[in-house]
Amino acid sequence: MNIGIFTDTYFPQISGVATSIKTLKDALEEQGHNVFIFTTTDPHVKKGTIEANVFRFSSVPFISFTDRRVAFRGFFEATKVAREVKLDVVHTQTEFALGMIGKYVAHQLKIPAIHTYHTMYEDYLHYVLNGHLLRPYHVKQFTNVYLKNMDGVIAPSKRVEALLKRYGVSIPLRVIPTGVDVKSLNKPATHDVRHELGIAPDVPVLLTLSRIAGEKKINRILNVMPEIVDEFPNVQLVIAGDGPDVEILQEQVERLTLEDNVQFVGDVPHDDVGAFYKMANLFVSASDTETQGLTYIEALAAGTKCVVYDTEYTENVFDNPCFGKVFTRPSEMRDAILSYLRENQTEIPPDKLKAKMKQISAERFASEVHQFYKEVIENYQEEREEDSNDKN
Numbered sequence: 001m002n003i004g005i006f007t008d009t010y011f012p013q014i015s016g017v018a019t020s021i022k023t024l025k026d027a028l029e030e031q032g033h034n035v036f037i038f039t040t041t042d043p044h045v046k047k048g049t050i051e052a053n054v055f056r057f058s059s060v061p062f063i064s065f066t067d068r069r070v071a072f073r074g075f076f077e078a079t080k081v082a083r084e085v086k087l088d089v090v091h092t093q094t095e096f097a098l099g100m101i102g103k104y105v106a107h108q109l110k111i112p113a114i115h116t117y118h119t120m121y122e123d124y125l126h127y128v129l130n131g132h133l134l135r136p137y138h139v140k141q142f143t144n145v146y147l148k149n150m151d152g153v154i155a156p157s158k159r160v161e162a163l164l165k166r167y168g169v170s171i172p173l174r175v176i177p178t179g180v181d182v183k184s185l186n187k188p189a190t191h192d193v194r195h196e197l198g199i200a201p202d203v204p205v206l207l208t209l210s211r212i213a214g215e216k217k218i219n220r221i222l223n224v225m226p227e228i229v230d231e232f233p234n235v236q237l238v239i240a241g242d243g244p245d246v247e248i249l250q251e252q253v254e255r256l257t258l259e260d261n262v263q264f265v266g267d268v269p270h271d272d273v274g275a276f277y278k279m280a281n282l283f284v285s286a287s288d289t290e291t292q293g294l295t296y297i298e299a300l301a302a303g304t305k306c307v308v309y310d311t312e313y314t315e316n317v318f319d320n321p322c323f324g325k326v327f328t329r330p331s332e333m334r335d336a337i338l339s340y341l342r343e344n345q346t347e348i349p350p351d352k353l354k355a356k357m358k359q360i361s362a363e364r365f366a367s368e369v370h371q372f373y374k375e376v377i378e379n380y381q382e383e384r385e386e387d388s389n390d391k392n
Helices: 016-030 075-085 097-109 121-127 136-147 158-166 193-197 218-231 246-255 270-279 294-301 330-343 350-359 362-391
Strands: 002-006 034-040 054-057 059-062 065-071 089-092 113-116 152-155 173-175 205-209 236-240 262-266 282-285 305-309 324-327
Touching: 002 016, 002 075, 002 097, 016 034, 016 294, 016 362, 034 075, 034 097, 054 075, 065 097, 075 097, 089 097, 089 362, 097 113, 113 362, 152 158, 152 362, 158 173, 193 270, 205 218, 205 270, 218 236, 218 246, 218 330, 246 262, 270 294, 282 294, 282 330, 294 305, 294 350, 305 330, 324 330
Parallel strands: 002 034, 002 089, 034 054, 089 113, 113 152, 152 173, 205 236, 205 282, 236 262, 282 305, 305 324
Antiparallel strands: 059 065
């Protein structure tokens, strides 16, 4: 099958969406399909760089999210490329520029288009004029307009499915949790992360890895750190990632006098993510806006237990304390972290980890997405035949 993925964010940009797309692309290609990425230009990719099956279109930084980009042209060029590679299906991963280009391409080539709804925009309205301009009903209208005339939509979690149903979305909807590349996360480490960070082998390490922004609630982790430090004076919290709230959190660290126990390490290259998860005793996330929990399952794939905010997605992932614990209140997060550190047993039993890996693998992810492609294509062809018969 020839698959066109249209996205405003892709490597070398670092985000959960970019990672999930790369994971899907690689897994589909391993299963024998041809995957073509239609995405934005990026300042970190030199002009003229040849990337196999990746087509980039002129773009500028996106307002309010300057670390993301939006294409400002490409409709006709993308259509020409799509004809040449004979796409069978369009899969959009954004509702903005490349998403609109993908819909246009599908219409021109008379092939079906499906969409993955990654972002709960209602959680991000505060970024636009502090929430004074847009309201949730604007998001509902926008979503329905975008999904109009689409042939299917993928929800990465039950939470997203419930939202789309509340919006009144009526096109075929399938819940397909994002998978992870278990092999890449467990490849032999090329360097000692703890040594580079100046952390001794016997020091307990907590890791949080994400975009450093308000919705990730990293401030809540910092708020419980003093109590954790009281019992474990040498504990280290490693904050990996970049974003608009780095300075705010650094000021919080100073106010709480946690300078000796917290490290900000910036963005972690994709190839090094597995090594970071593995060096930690626990992965911690206080974010209550996750739609697919990608960092959770990456941490598990690397064999690291988690303490994360409880959502609909976590219900099926953390079904055994050997994988981690969930919380809704900061005190529960603190108690869970302390409980694991006291036990000093943060290794996941190999047999249980192996079974969990099958559940969250990239192979499973790609197989379920491909099956949805097939169903959507069949439905599309049947509808076209019916339309043709009606006209005759």
